[in-house]
Amino acid sequence: MNENGGFIRNNLNQFAFIYRLIDIFIIQICLIAASYLYLEKFDIKYFVLGLVSNMAYLFFAELFVLYRSWRNGSFKEMVFYTVCSWALTLFPLFIFLFFTKQTEYFSRVVLGLWMVSTAILLCAWRGVFRQFLISIRRKGYNTRSVGIIGLTKRGIDLANEIINYPESGYKLTAVFDERDPVRLDHKYIDRLEGGIAEGVKMAQQGKLEILFVALPLTNKERIENILKALGDTTVDVHIVPDVFTFNLLHSRMGHVGEVQTISVYDSPMRGGYSIMKRMEDVFLSLSILAVIAIPMLCIALGIKLTSKGPVLFKQDRYGMDGKKIKVWKFRSMRVMDNGEVVKQATKGDPRITPFGAFLRRTSLDELPQFFNVLQGTMSVVGPRPHAVSHNEEYRKKVAYYMLRHKMKPGITGWAQVNGWRGETDTVEKMEMRIKYDLEYIRNWSIWMDFKIVIFTLFRGFVGKNVY
Incomplete structure (x- = not known):
């Protein structure tokens, strides 16, 4: 833990996994304690009841963005959303008991003790941890x-x-x-x-x-x-x-x-939204990689047989919050520019190999980026990553350019399916791309990602400005 940042960052998305585990533990341990206290036993049916309540609670907690950072929020608001999440959990719980015809099996005393004690402990541990954060911040940590x-x-x-x-x-x-x-x-x-x-x-x-x-x-x-x-x-x-x-x-x-x-x-990727986006990325990337594994091997063989050099090319890009990441691509050029000056590919560019030209026109050179998605540095859908040198050039020319980094870069994006992919040889073209990127960030939803993926299948692989 250091004085500048500490080990607990303001964005609790990276720490919220522990929060969820503690909540799950409390829900289960309270049920076990209530069961042993009144019935002196804890069987498989009570265990299943606890699992159902865990899933329901996590769902409603994400709905209320309970696992976000509360640095700017009040403790009363945190307690309110915690209680709301637990109260709403009881509805699917009772529905589960009703349709499984198990209502008579479970003790009402056990259920009553469990519901009350869980609500109290879910709020109490948050209060204790909040006091811990207050104490270390007063000492200059986690600031x-x-x-x-x-x-x-x-x-x-x-x-x-x-x-x-x-x-x-x-x-x-x-x-x-x-x-x-x-x-x-x-x-x-x-x-x-x-x-x-x-x-x-x-x-x-x-x-x-x-x-x-x-x-x-x-x-x-x-x-x-x-x-x-x-x-x-x-x-x-x-x-x-x-x-x-x-x-x-x-x-x-x-x-x-x-x-x-x-x-x-601000980024829309907070709380439950970031989890939904990550689940979408993992599901899509694994599914797509299962389909394209053999075609990727064929592409790798084609690159090796048609030109000298490595099959894959790793290039610096800006990722989430403007941090540098390494993006994987199939090599499509005879050179591998990754310095302070990177010239964009143009029509008839002599650096592009014949086989590489086909890969670039069809976007097949970008297939290795699904490994970036699994790694967590990219998303399937998001603003396309630009070379670092292009970022430094256009951030000075295009208003709000850097705001596109409020989301992870994507393999495909809203700008690309609307015709703004490929060479950006004028400021006006880049301005249009940024316009669509920011529109995507403002209006992001799982449904919008689904539409972009569908549009990509029909019109996103090729483009008139792609060389």
């Missing part, structure tokens, strides 16, 4: 670096909350304001790092994890320019509203202490 743009009244209130309540897990790293320092609150002058441009620069350099914009909402143009500039980063952006005059589309509420915030740039 996230925060910047505030605008030392307005709301910005100062937010800074006070962060400093006075370290248990929130936020660490105020810097504040930014365009005004003369003599006009600002002297309490935070030592944290002043400059104006808005400096704040954006620090976010681009990865020195900040969260950036709060605390300017008056009436200053719409300035806020819009700030958000546009921060679209070139992967920092979490929140607006601190002075008044709630309007709602922001595709946003969600949060708070730091008593200060309300609005999340502006």
Whole structure:
């Protein structure tokens, strides 16, 4: 556990597996204890009853996104969703007992003790763990670096909350304001790092994890320019509203202490959604690999017989949150560009082998990326990954470019099935691709992924701009 991040990250998606195990354990152990306490036995039927309740509870917990990070949420809200999840679990449980004609077998006393004790313990252990997090955050562990743009009244209130309540897990790293320092609150002058441009620069350099914009909402143009500039980063952006005059589309509420915030740039992959997406990826990739295993062997043989060099090519790409990943492809060129400058393939490109041209036109060169999906660095459906050099070029030219990294890159995507795949030799083409990528992120659903997969089968393998 380190002072900057700690072993428990703000995004509990990577830690939520332990949360689920503890919940499953509590549900089962309470049933065992109630059964032994009243009946002095615990048989297979009670065990099956516990398993059914586990599955139902996990389903409703995911529905309420119970396993998300609660750094920005209140304990009362967490308890409320926990109790709701458990209460709703009882309905399918009673239906199960009714249709299996087992209602008379189970003791009502045991069931009553189990239901009450489980509800209490599910809430109690969360309270204990929350106190543990509060204690380590007060000591400086498990914190996230925060910047505030605008030392307005709301910005100062937010800074006070962060400093006075370290248990929130936020660490105020810097504040930014365009005004003369003599006009600002002297309490935070030592944290002043400059104006808005400096704040954006620090976010681009990865020195900040969260950036709060605390300017008056009436200053719409300035806020819009700030958000546009921060679209070139992967920092979490929140607006601190002075008044709630309007709602922001595709946003969600949060708070730091008593200060309300609005999340502006956030990933839809939270809680149960991330699990559903991962299950979809594993199921699709395994199913597809079972079908294409022999064709992939034939392709590998064709590459080996028609040109010198390795069969597979591993290239750097940007993945989730702008982190570099290695993407696998069948080699289709005589060279393997992976440096600071990567030239996109063009019509009649001499670097492409004859067999490679066929692979690229039909997207067969991308089949090894299903192993990336199993690895967890890519999804079957998502924004297509670009070469690192292309990212660095277009993030400066296309507004909100980096926001496409709020989801894992995909083998196919919404932009590709709408005709925007292949060479992007103009900024306008890249802008259209980003437009569809962001539209996909805003409207993501399992059903949308299903449509994209179907569209890919009929029109996503080939394209007029693919060389």
